[in-house]
Amino acid sequence: MEFVMNIILSSVRMATPLIFLALAELYSQRAGLVHIGLEGLASIGSLVGFLVSLITGSPMLGVLAGAAVGILVNMIFAYATVTLCAEQIVYGMAINIFAPALAAFIYRVYFGAGSELVQVGLMNTLSSSLGITSDNFLVRLLLDQTPMVYLAYGLVIFTVIYFNRTKSGLNYKAVGEYPKAAATLGINVIGVKYAACVICGALAGIGGAYLTTCYANTYVDGNVAGRGFIALAAVIFGRWSGAGVLLACLFFGFCDALQIRLQVGSFGVPYQFFQMIPYIATVVVLAGIGMKKAGPKSSGKPYLKEER
């Protein structure tokens, strides 16, 4: 029981950054933009979040800065893929090469060589802000979380409502499905795509900043560690819906948590096999559910205004 509860807590912890990243991807793809550069956006978000929270002493500002830099970098992607109609996959890849290099560079320039390990204060959890300490599982699950966790779940709920209940959400989806049709109905396709890039950049930046303001108190190059790609899988796995994406992220969080616990319980199996669990689980589950519903129709295709 203890074991199960610990795994649940740990899954929630591990799922949170994934939720931000997967939502970033969801908003991007819903507007017809496949973005495989989340890894890069998150890495620069992570660094800037770290630096700002270090300088200002406020993790909240760090998160905001992470969002801002995410948007900024993603505007490169937006300009290239929306305005210039460059291939989205390649551009995502370019972001994945560019942004981490930039992050590493900024870190090096800021701290110089051979600096001490720099640690920052993390964001307080609700329970510690309220002064509650308890070993109760539910208290830990529901209260012992940073505001960012509530934000993540709030965003999921918002997303579900937005895409299913609002006019604006419907228009947004239309852009991803059939931009030309959307344009003929007076929807500003280019505008929506740019907005999508802003949202995507912000969420991916937040996802990255979460890692250094709420999770680990240090920054290391490569700390995003493939989460951007897992988030991409989570969107497909979650069938492009807010709720589905949430479940997918929790599933990946669970696989990761399980992997760690199994390793600690060690069975003399090379540890790499445990580390494979989340990846193999993705492949197996995706293969199992098959592909009944594909994503937004125009995903990955450029929208040229005056083309048929």
Add this chain to the structure above:
Amino acid sequence: MDELLRMEHVSKRFGDFYANRDINLSVRKGEVHTLLGENGAGKSTLMNVLIGLYQPTEGKIFLNGKEVRIDSPAQAVKLGIGMVHQHFMLVEAMTVFENIILGDRNTKGIFIDKEARKKEILDLAERYGLDVELDRPITEIAVGAQQRVEILKTLYRGAELLILDEPTAALTDIEVEGLFQIIHKLTEEGKSVIFISHKMREVLQISDRITILRTGEVITTLDRSETDGQELANLMIGRELAPSHYGKVEEPGDPVIQMRSVDYHKESKHAGLSGVSLTVGRGEIVGIAGVDGNGQSQLAQVVTGVLTPDGGEVDMKGSKVAQFTPNGFILENVSHIPEDRNKMGLIGNMSVKDNIVLKATDSPEFSSAKGYFLKKKAIRDYALKMQEKYDIRCTSVEQETRNLSGGNQQKVILARELEGSPDLLVAVHPTRGLDIGATRFVHDTMIEARDKGCGVLLISADFDEILEVSDRIVVMFEGQIMGVFSGKNPPIEEISLAMAGK
């Protein structure tokens, strides 16, 4: 009558090509104004300029006498201009209802008030006699219904000027009649309609005035009352076009293909076949008439090996088909003009040359050493020959086919499919969207193939086309065959009833 719209000296240039040059057009309140012109004459382009999808290179637009700038479709909607596009602008992943309210600016609030909107839409639909099922996904409704959704969509936005770009290309006669009634209702209310079609009969029936475009320029505008079809056609193509008359074959040769009680996804009315038995003999054209979306696509795909039937038998030239693969049928000398030339027929990003030899690169004529060495010169020479023979208008045989007009794209397919005398030709909507000249060319080519002994299975939503060239007419409804009629003096009434399932 008051003038609603005036376009003055409008030009639209793509690169250094003028799609529209110095166009003057005036549309009155309450009239049906038809644009007539060959493929590529610039009709759609002009309309796209009018609704703000394209920006004109030069020229002015006046609405109710006031100059307006239309720089986006949103602006056009605001000004009361609505358009039903040549290629449907429907989001397939959404329902009819969602498609209609997309981009809606008339109502306030963030959330969608489903009940209120649905009521509004249904009221509107009733007023114009448009029959729609709001909660069905677009993918599940037939083409005619999609057309109605498109019209409803524009009406819902409150259009004073409705542009219909080739709305009848995919409709049956009955559906066309329904559409015309709607148009009449609209004009009675004082709304104006710009109508585009290649079908002369329709143009003569519905128009008040007709403007003729040729190579991007206005030739003239005529009153319906002072002209006739022959004059219009001649003006349009710029030369005399003799009326056509094809002889009918009554005694076909040996069967090329025989289908016996073929089933495919029987339970699906719109996309299935149920107990279809059909024979096509050598030297005859069998025309399949029917409302689009009654299993015609599936029929075509079964007899070209794309789909494998669930039940029944198919005999090819007397022997039973064991395996259904496109390649198997190609080896049996079956040719196919697929229904969607861009999606199924052509590799748009490949050149005219490559598309012409697409199926034949393995043959010793175009490659040696079992395909391991392409004979590039032989391919090019052959393509040049075909370009000449089929009158394919392109800048060179190296031009990518996606940049050709529909008619020329169709000619590329004809050159590929009809060269080398096939035993069976399956032609699906072969003239959809083509102008009179191109249509004539396609018909002539099919008749020629027939006369050389090829069996032709023609599937078309254009009833006139079926009547004109078919030697035998088969009517399909909901995946079943409703009747077989002779192509010589066909009983039109009876066939129409059969098409409606009666």
Add this chain to the structure above:
Amino acid sequence: MKNSGKLVSFLVPIISILLAFVIGCIIMAVLGANPFVALESLWIGAFGSLRNVGTTLARSTPLIFTSLCACFAYRCGVFNLGGEGQFLMGSIVCCYIATQSGIEGLPAILLCLVGGAVAGGLWSLISGLLKVYRGQNEMIITIMLNYVATLFMGVVYTDWLRDGSVPQTQAVPEATQLSRLFGLRVTSAFVIALAVGLLVYYFLFYTSKGFQLRAVGLNMTAAEFNGFAVKKYILMSFIVSGAIAGLGGSAELLGTQFRLINGFGNGYGFDGVAMALIGQLHPLATIVVAIFFAALRVGSTTMQAATGVPTSVSDIIQALVIVFTVAGLAMVKLPGFKAFLGRLTERRKEAA
């Protein structure tokens, strides 16, 4: 017009490279390093001596393999992002054969290369089968399988084939190593890479099967309607592209690294994709691009050593080259830009 199009697609990468370097120089100047010294050492590091040229070519070898892998797959419309996993699987099998089979010398080399190619092809086939028969998105699957392959390689070098105190495998016996060319770092692996590039080029553009494969890549539905065995081509493109990457893994192991170790082949898969796309999916252009990037990498090591400019500056330059080239190539395809070009040439004609 046709020729000016070709010229443009050649000019864009050049201009992009220049732009990227200008920005890189500004960054270096801001850091207080002399950009000209830095660039000079970059050049010297990459091409300054015969030995450095050899090193550059050696570094380009694995990149050529993975970019050809991407090139081949994309031509068939398959977004294989799994070059890295396939590369690693190839090298793992190669390592097993080289160190465990007891065979040495040329027979072992041949066996290793074939084994690596087969392993890469089979690994890639998993993604192919999932795409064709389960409708899965190959990008996700191949990325996931990259992680699996990397971890699997970890098992191999930390456990199964471990040699000594560090997690690394035994070294390939000397007799099984690929021979160096002219005593330089570059080995016959480079020659193999060039040969594969030529083969891919020939196959794609001079054979009927290659023609059909490209047709499948451009329009699957039309290809199917025209009687091509689409599924077969897709599976084949997975297998062949995987085999190319796997062969690259073997060649890298036998030619340069000799043992599997943490970080082996890291990032080559994605690099390959970027290079293939910058080379506009032309196998021969792709090779040139790969050599260019290798030069940048080798040179940047010298640059860092000589001027103390962090290597991340060179990473940024590399990324900017990709960022600018891809955007530039997209831009020149825009109708607006074409019209602009058209007007330019018109004016020149008028002037003449």
Add this chain to the structure above:
Amino acid sequence: ACGGSGTDTSGTDTSSGETGEDSGDSSYRVAMICDSSISDGGWGMSCYNAMVDAAAERGWATEVSDSIAQSAYYDTIISYCDLGYDLIYAPGNQYTDAVLQAAEEFPDVAFALLNGGEDTPAKAVNGNVTSLLPNAQQVGWIAGALAGLMTKSGTVAFIGAMELDTTLGKYNGFKEAAAYVGQQEGKTVSTLDVVYSGDFSAADKGIEFAKAMIDQGADVFFGDASAVDSGARQAIDEANAASGSVSIYDIAQPSDLLGQNECIIGSQVTDNASLVGLCMEAVEDGSFGGEVIYGTLQNGALSAGALSDLVPADVQEKYQGYLDQMVDGSFMQ
């Protein structure tokens, strides 16, 4: 403030392929390569600092390339050799192949391989490679003895990054010392199985490992995984904060990190600077090469760092006793 660490090397004639001896530059130069970051708060950082400290003492100039990929090991070393550096300092056994190859091509350059193999110097044909080898078992002992003294739950834990022999050696030393000391103090102390993050920079994995191990009752931690260790310490601090008292401890390495985190009660210190210093000295007097320099408690390269107040005075005394035993060889005899 860039990576150049203030060394001005712009005057170097890069085209000279010769080594430092006759490059006309009187001061000596050392260059370090590292595959992880030198600001990782662990291995990379302490190895770098060791070089800087040793160089400062002897007036050497230093240079570093960090976060380099495996495929660039050789290229990087060669670049420094080309630039006429006198000593190449490679902190890790994974650089062995690259070092040996470069050593063969540059007989006049000295190569110091930290944690290098015992037989590596012999493999260098030019005799210009030296292995610096801190005794892993003793490293483990130093931490293990303290853990054995301080554990209350009787469960201690060790986190590794890579399955290196040195890591395993530290783990085994830690495990046996903890058990032995525990037994001496009348308790049973067991060590959880070693876990590996697979990656020196995965701080997040450190957090999760530590949490999982705390759940299993571990209350003293030791590790050999640089940034992963800092993650573990963060998790331990959090657990302590949640329980309101510092009851779970961490022992740091390889430099004295007391005070960096609340949970650190002491450090195992490896004086890499003195080991590197020995190499520099050898380069200066021309006697470099071919040896294995061991780092042990006995020669002072290994030691225990300062202890925190959390370690009661009597325990500190006992600990000193065990350390003395280690030095005189009577520990665990």
